Amino acid sequence: MKLLVTGGAGYVGSVCAARLLEAGHEVVVVDDLSTGHADAVPNGCKFVEADIAEAAGDLLAESFDGVLHFAAKSLVGESMQDPFKYWQGNVVTSLRLLEAVREHGTPRLVFSSTAATYGEPDVVPIPETAATRPTNTYGASKLAIDHAISSYASAHGLAATSLRYFNVAGAHQGFGERHTVETHLIPIVLQVALGQREQVQIFGDDWPTEDGTCVRDYIHVTDLADAHLLALEHATPGEHRIYNLGNGTGFSVEQVIDTCRKVTGHPIPALVAPRRAGDPATLVASSERARSALSWQPKHADLEVIVRDAWEFTRARHQS
Numbered sequence: 001m002k003l004l005v006t007g008g009a010g011y012v013g014s015v016c017a018a019r020l021l022e023a024g025h026e027v028v029v030v031d032d033l034s035t036g037h038a039d040a041v042p043n044g045c046k047f048v049e050a051d052i053a054e055a056a057g058d059l060l061a062e063s064f065d066g067v068l069h070f071a072a073k074s075l076v077g078e079s080m081q082d083p084f085k086y087w088q089g090n091v092v093t094s095l096r097l098l099e100a101v102r103e104h105g106t107p108r109l110v111f112s113s114t115a116a117t118y119g120e121p122d123v124v125p126i127p128e129t130a131a132t133r134p135t136n137t138y139g140a141s142k143l144a145i146d147h148a149i150s151s152y153a154s155a156h157g158l159a160a161t162s163l164r165y166f167n168v169a170g171a172h173q174g175f176g177e178r179h180t181v182e183t184h185l186i187p188i189v190l191q192v193a194l195g196q197r198e199q200v201q202i203f204g205d206d207w208p209t210e211d212g213t214c215v216r217d218y219i220h221v222t223d224l225a226d227a228h229l230l231a232l233e234h235a236t237p238g239e240h241r242i243y244n245l246g247n248g249t250g251f252s253v254e255q256v257i258d259t260c261r262k263v264t265g266h267p268i269p270a271l272v273a274p275r276r277a278g279d280p281a282t283l284v285a286s287s288e289r290a291r292s293a294l295s296w297q298p299k300h301a302d303l304e305v306i307v308r309d310a311w312e313f314t315r316a317r318h319q320s
């Protein structure tokens, strides 16, 4: 298939672009490099540096078999302080992309949605049928896009899939996480192990969880990328399907830090800090629907493997 990948210079987008190439697809990446890196775009992709909202119409006029839409603002804390950036950067940009998809009759869309659309869950592990009550603007903006996609699927026959990622981590064949401003737990802890930070802050130890720190479901980025390939294969015109992607096992912030200590051999000092605005206590996926409907099977579910791959990537970049 000929596929347009928005945000293919970012972490998940670049890994998925690499996996799409490995599977024999033709890939065009569009990215404005606001947070991505040109050298993260895999060799073999055509790369267009442009604002997605502005460029989508012209790009899709070339006739694509599908769009994988990764480009987004994705920081929970920032979304609470600067909501315009999220409503504009996520919702408005995605609507412009959807309009280009409709105008040019692009048949398939796979969208990077998020566990943050659910908010504080009533049921754990969280199924796709759970109530969506986001606790932060990031999650609300992604949920709004999910709703827009449903409307486009039913009105215009789009074969659409939203993949709701839980906590993506790890690295794939030299492609990994390297945000200019890092806010995610595992990369921050690994920066401590590299000596780039003195300590990691634990955002709250009085949450209603076993050890008092927040619980998240960490999924290896290679497993996540594989789900995108399957979503493309299983897409049905006029339907918008939603799948959670996680391992179904939760790890607390303390447990993640301990695993990083084990993998890196570094003591990793940690300090308890106040809670972060917008964080739910526990987010763990039920991915039963993806497993049964897409035959998706995570192959790297062990947290130690996820951290080890992230550590190898981080250390290799640090040394080069």
Ligand code: UDP
Pocket (backbone or CB within 6 Å): 076, 167, 183, 184, 185, 186, 188, 200, 201, 202, 203, 204, 214, 215, 216, 253, 276, 279
């Ligand atoms: N977290 C933390 N210290 C940090 C970064 C994150 O305690 O320096 C916590 C955060 O509050 C959340 C978990 O680690 O409970 C995962 O956060 P992350 O930002 O990696 O992903 P999110 O769950 O927000 O998508």
